[in-house]
Amino acid sequence: MVKLVVGNWKMNGVSAQLAELEKLVALFPRPQTDIVICPPATLMMAAIKIVDVGPIMIGGQDCHVEPSGAHTGDISALMIKDAGGKFVIVGHSERRENHNEDSHTVCAKSIAALKANLKVIVCVGETSHNVPVENAFADIKTLLDQSIPDRVMPQNLSIAYEPVWAIGTGKTPTIEDIAKMHSRIRRYLGERFRTDTANLFRILYGGSVNPKNAAAILNTRDVDGVLVGGASLKSDTFSEIIKAAEGIH
Ligand code: 13P
Numbered sequence: 001m002v003k004l005v006v007g008n009w010k011m012n013g014v015s016a017q018l019a020e021l022e023k024l025v026a027l028f029p030r031p032q033t034d035i036v037i038c039p040p041a042t043l044m045m046a047a048i049k050i051v052d053v054g055p056i057m058i059g060g061q062d063c064h065v066e067p068s069g070a071h072t073g074d075i076s077a078l079m080i081k082d083a084g085g086k087f088v089i090v091g092h093s094e095r096r097e098n099h100n101e102d103s104h105t106v107c108a109k110s111i112a113a114l115k116a117n118l119k120v121i122v123c124v125g126e127t128s129h130n131v132p133v134e135n136a137f138a139d140i141k142t143l144l145d146q147s148i149p150d151r152v153m154p155q156n157l158s159i160a161y162e163p164v165w166a167i168g169t170g171k172t173p174t175i176e177d178i179a180k181m182h183s184r185i186r187r188y189l190g191e192r193f194r195t196d197t198a199n200l201f202r203i204l205y206g207g208s209v210n211p212k213n214a215a216a217i218l219n220t221r222d223v224d225g226v227l228v229g230g231a232s233l234k235s236d237t238f239s240e241i242i243k244a245a246e247g248i249h
Contacts, residue, residue, distance in 0.1 A: 003218060003245040004158060004202050004225030006036045006121065007232025008061060008089060013043055021050050023235035024242075031055055033245040034225070036087050037232070041075055048084035059087030059121075062095055065108040067116070077109075077116035088113045089227075091123045091147050093164045103146030111149050114156055121204065121227065122147050125162040129171075133180040136163070140181070144188060152193070154200035159185060160227040166207025168229060175220055178205055182222035211240035218245050 009017070021037055028035060038059040039047045047058045060080040064071055067078040080088055090113060091106035106122065113120040124143040126136040140161070148157065161181055166172050173181070182203050190198030205217050206227030217223055225245065231237040 162206035
């Protein structure tokens with residue numbers, strides 16, 4: 001499966017930040033991985049111009065459940081699609097926490113994104129640290145049950161497993177725990193959807209991914225890509241992570 005490497009710039013970057021995207025475009029004219037940058041909404045159109053028709057794709061960090069309407073400050077999946085976006089992240093823990101988004105809303109956002117022909121990345125992650133994977137999975141299962149729509153094509157929906165305690169902290173689960181959780185998520189997908197489609201979903205890991213740990217994480221069984229925050233802001237660090245996904249050392 002082609003790996004998916006996603007940079008989530010979060011609320012970072014004014015126009016000058018686009019120079020980092022220009023460098024990435026120059027560095028990866030023919031990438032062997034799917035590369036997506038999710039800039040803040042203010043930079044989206046400019047970012048889309050920079051990647052042009054090339055292989056690097058642009059995504060949104062969130063979308064509203066409706067295509068349009070009286071929702072001051074929100075943007076819709078349709079708008080992201082219209083701007084030239086290809087992906088959207090939904091259910092990021094920062095949205096869940098800062099904007100009180102529950103999984104039912106996240107599910108409605110996923111449906112809105114799929115309707116708008118965007119590929120969707122649904123984020124799930126446990127808040128408790130130092131608990132065995134089996135216990136953490138109980139939380140993850142509830143999030144997956146409620147956040148993922150019943151009718152999905154695996155090509156159009158990816159899951160990002162982002163333990164909340166690992167985001168922006170420099171801490172990550174052990175490789176063994178990442179492997180266990182990802183394989184547990186894959187088993188869940190096989191049980192919930194058709195068994196033969198479980199392998200077609202891409203399951204990304206996110207939380208303190210950096211150039212040092214990227215290769216080990218990306219070489220882990222059932223890890224089909226990474227969702228990167230801080231280390232995606234600079235092309236030198238993000239390009240190292242892309243190279244790790246491509247097996248370039
Ligand atoms: P960091 O890579 O900064 O830990 O952020 C992870 C994340 O939240 C990506 O969506």
